[in-house]
Amino acid sequence: MEEIKRIDTKNLFGHENLTDVQKNNSKLNIRESEESLPGLLSFPRRIVLELTNTCNLNCIMCGRNEKDFKPSFFDVNWLDYLRPFMEQAEEITLMGWGEPTLHPRFDRFMEFASEYPVRKYILTNGTRLDDISPFLFEYGVDILAISLDGPDREINNAIRTGSDFDSIVSSLRQFVVRRLFSPVKPHINTVTTLMKRNIRSFPRMVDLAAEMGIEEVKGVYLTAFSKDLESETLFDSPGLVRECFEEAAERADKYNIRISLPHIPGDDPAGEAVHRHCYLAWRDLFIGSDGFQRICMSSGNRSGHILNASNDPVSGLWNSEYMLSFRKTVNGTADEMTHACRQCYQSSCANWNNRHSFIQTDMDFCPKWG
Numbered sequence: 076m077e078e079i080k081r082i083d084t085k086n087l088f089g090h091e092n093l094t095d096v097q098k099n100n101s102k103l104n105i106r107e108s109e110e111s112l113p114g115l116l117s118f119p120r121r122i123v124l125e126l127t128n129t130c131n132l133n134c135i136m137c138g139r140n141e142k143d144f145k146p147s148f149f150d151v152n153w154l155d156y157l158r159p160f161m162e163q164a165e166e167i168t169l170m171g172w173g174e175p176t177l178h179p180r181f182d183r184f185m186e187f188a189s190e191y192p193v194r195k196y197i198l199t200n201g202t203r204l205d206d207i208s209p210f211l212f213e214y215g216v217d218i219l220a221i222s223l224d225g226p227d228r229e230i231n232n233a234i235r236t237g238s239d240f241d242s243i244v245s246s247l248r249q250f251v252v253r254r255l256f257s258p259v260k261p262h263i264n265t266v267t268t269l270m271k272r273n274i275r276s277f278p279r280m281v282d283l284a285a286e287m288g289i290e291e292v293k294g295v296y297l298t299a300f301s302k303d304l305e306s307e308t309l310f311d312s313p314g315l316v317r318e319c320f321e322e323a324a325e326r327a328d329k330y331n332i333r334i335s336l337p338h339i340p341g342d343d344p345a346g347e348a349v350h351r352h353c354y355l356a357w358r359d360l361f362i363g364s365d366g367f368q369r370i371c372m373s374s375g376n377r378s379g380h381i382l383n384a385s386n387d388p389v390s391g392l393w394n395s396e397y398m399l400s401f402r403k404t405v406n407g408t409a410d411e412m413t414h415a416c417r418q419c420y421q422s423s424c425a426n427w428n429n430r431h432s433f434i435q436t437d438m439d440f441c442p443k444w445g
Contacts, residue, residue, distance in 0.1 A: 087121060087166055087194075087358075088218060088262070094192050100163035108357035113402040114394055118163035119360035122193075124149060125171025125372065126178040128364045128444060132200055132237040134224075136268055136307075138300040138441055139172070145444040147365040151183045153381050156388050160360060161191040170198035170220075171364060171372050172441065176207050185214035194218065198266065200235070201243040208250055216261045220293070221247060223265045226279035234273065244287070251288045264291035264333075270307040274315060278323040285330035292327065293335040294320075296427065298420045299434050310433040313340045338427045345426035349409050350419035356402050360393060365444055368392055370401065373421035375439045376413050414439070 093101070104117035127148045130139065161167075167188045169175040176199050178184070188195045196218040197211070204221075211219065221243070225231035228240035247263075254260055267273070267280055277294060284292050299305045309316050316339050327334035338344070345351040355361075361369050367377040378398065384391025392398075404411040418431045418438055425432035 088196070092192070093165060094162075096162055097165055097192065101165060104357060108354050111402065111406065113399040115357065117357075118160050118389075119358065119393060120164060121166045121168060121359045122157060122160060122164050123168045123170065123359050123361040123372075124175075124184065125173065125362065125364045126169055126175040126181065126184060127173040128171065129177055130172075130174045130200070131177060131202055132174070132235055134235045134238075134268075136234070136270070136297050136299070136304060138435075141300045142441055143444070144172070144441075147363075147444060148178055149184075149362070149364045150366065151180050151187075153362070153366060154184070154187050156381055156385055157360075157362075159388050160393070161193065164191070164193050166194040166196055167191075168196040168198070170196075173364065174200050174202070176203040181207060182210045182214075185210045185216070189214040196220070198222070200238065201246060202238065204243065204246040204250060208246075208253065211250075211261065212253065212257055212259050215259045218262045218264070219250075220264050220266050222268075223280070223283075224268050225273050226276055226283045230273050230276055234268070234270075244283075247289070248287055262291065263289045264293050264335075265289060266293045266295060268297050269294045269309060269316075270297035270304075271309065271312065271315075272307060274309060274312075274319050277319050278326050281323050281326040281330065281332055281334065284332055285326075289332075291333040291335065292323070294323075294337070295422045296337055296433060298432065298440075299436060300440060302436050305434055305436060308433040310340050310430055313342070316340065337422065337425075340427050340433075343427040345428065347428070348426050349412070349417055349429070350421075350424050350426050350432075353405050353416070353419075353421075353424045355421075355424065356398065356405055362392075363442065365442075367442065368395075369442060370405075370415075371421050371424070373419070373440070374413075374415040375442045376415045377442050 100117050101120050104120050107115050107117050128144050129146045194217040198220040201221040224234040231240040232238055280292050299308050355371050363369050366381045409417050419425050420432045
């Protein structure tokens with residue numbers, strides 16, 4: 076059986092058609108990140124845009140239920156400020172606290188990305204897949220990630236309130252069929268938020284993916300933002316997690332499906348560290364739906380607004396005073412790093428040996444929306 080792929084913050088999804096400019100930038104960026112240089116000559120390898128913080132579902136585990144999310148939408152005019160980064164970047168990812176396909180100009184973001192040789196990655200709840208499919212094929216989406224929290228309607232719909240499992244799966248089947256006859260061949264994966272109520276059904280997500288012709292299944296742990304969900308987290312259940320992960324991996328090997336999983340609690344090689352070594356401040360440029368730069372979706376820390384960097388986005392965003400300081404401390408001691416990093420629960424950076432990676436009750440786990 077092949078080794079299970081673990082989520083990390085250093086590597087991106089493979090891209091066979093990088094330009095020389097992208098290759099050189101990525102090589103330099105990796106070297107600068109490994110040397111922990113605060114000021115960078117390289118450009119971000121990935122641009123992450125949170126198109127909106129609004130959503131059409133009310134999933135039981137979403138932190139939206141615990142905070143005041145003032146609705147915001149990424150202004151399409153801000154895209155011009157990102158152009159200095161786009162020739163060097165490998166990937167543009169559309170994801171965040173909300174459902175990206177709800178943006179009324181979703182097509183414009185796809186069009187913008189298609190102007191450059193970047194890989195286009197979208198994470199969606201799948202409810203609007205039929206509506207956006209024409210844009211995905213027209214502008215050549217490369218990776219389509221669909222959130223499904225169970226292999227059947229009973230499990231999925233109980234967790235993802237407002238979701239319709241049957242409708243999403245039907246849309247996904249049609250998308251897979253259309254892919255067969257299109258020159259655009261996006262990689263498709265499902266993403267499941269793992270908790271006690273659905274962990275035993277996770278191996279069946281592999282069966283579902285194989286049956287639909289989907290090539291990857293991904294699992295991420297539930298992080299509880301409310302006391303009601305603390306008992307659903309898997310922090311205290313490493314034996315159960317191991318059992319279910321091994322069964323899912325066996326099925327993935329049988330079907331030749333890629334599987335991507337977090338480390339088992341207690342076995343994370345990060346040991347006793349606050350979080351795993353973070354490369355995000357070197358690799359990614361994240362802009363929230365309110366226009367403020369953040370290190371990642373899971374951080375409440377905001378730095379400058381994109382409009383304040385309109386004259387020089389490189390120094391105003393990428394090498395701002397905030398970023399220079401952040402890169403010096405993010406992988407340092409707990410006393411040095413920001414409060415958000417001391418309680419890191421970001422799926423690819425969190426140390427899954429730590430309770431705070433699973434439980435964020437009464438913590439500042441998201442930005443204060445302006």
